Amino acid sequence: MATVCAALGLSNTQYGWTGSAFALALLAATPLAGSFLDRLGVRRGLFFAVLLWSAASAAHGLAGGLASLLALRVLLGIAEAPGFPGSAHVVRGVLAPKQVARGLGFVLAGSTAGALAALFVAVAFEQRFGWRGAFAGVAAISVVWALLWAAVSSAGSAPAHLDVRDAPQTGGASILRNRDVVRAVLLTSGVSPMLAFASLWWPKFLVATHGVPQASIPSYSFLLPLAYDAGAVALGDLAGRSRPAAVLLFASFLALAAGAVPFAGSAWTAVSIAAVAWFG
Secondary structure (H helix, E strand, O other): HHHHHHHHOOHHHHHHHHHHHHHOOOOHHHHHHHHHHHHOOOOHHHHHHHHHHHHHHHHHHOOOHHHHHHHHHHHHHHOOOOOHHHHHHHHHHHOHHHHHHHHHHHHHHHHHHHHHHHHHHHHHHHHHHHHHHHHHHHHHHHHHHHHHHHHHHOOOOHHHHHHHHHOOOHHHHHHOOOOHHHHHHHHHHHHHHHHHHHHHOOOHHHHHHHHHOOOEEEEEOOOHHHHHHHHHHHHHHHHOOOOOOOOOOHHHHHHHHHHHHHOOHHHHHHHHHHHHHOOO
16 A cells, blocks of 8 residues: 555555545444345345445546545445355354354455455556556456355355344344343454554555565565464364363463564564464
């Protein structure tokens, strides 16, 4: 994003506003996205959500300044909202209760694996076609992915599993009175700022603090999503086999390592410390 900020003349504060716009849109839209998926169905809902996300992502290449970029970030947040509720529904629909934590670990691993691939692909597109072309290229890949999802989710017994409704519909107020839901919300609220920093500020942090060239960002950033994937799968599996509360405490302790990142003396030291935190 350093290239985009320079091209559009955005300060770090203005760039922070674009990140906040995305986060607030995602926050507001996610509960509504869950209801949207309940009514339309996960298969079709995720398909249309990815198409909308792809269109919003490609449109970023047309941004001319702060106002248009803010609007596009809001649209992207809305389009991204169905992703995790839909994925959680799929995991719960096809796995036994004791395997759900493990399954969600693989879901999170998949999302960060996609982000890791996009990191290399976007930089390669940017180097060859410029930053506007990079947005279009990544969006085109997302469209192909949506078509693959439509084909796979419509084959065999997949529709019966994905469209299952084995519980009565519950109103929003009742959901928020559920203690497990409240715990999950609090936990996510604690983790999300660190994940947001990784996705929004990590490249700018490496460039500004450690002088890493823009083209070299993937070489320094790939370890974080890999560590996150490993933690999601390994600790998710462990939570399914032992006491989840103990696993959560251990993971939280590892995540606290993020506080040491600003004091790292080199880019690789910062990456190594952050990898421990992202694993947790």
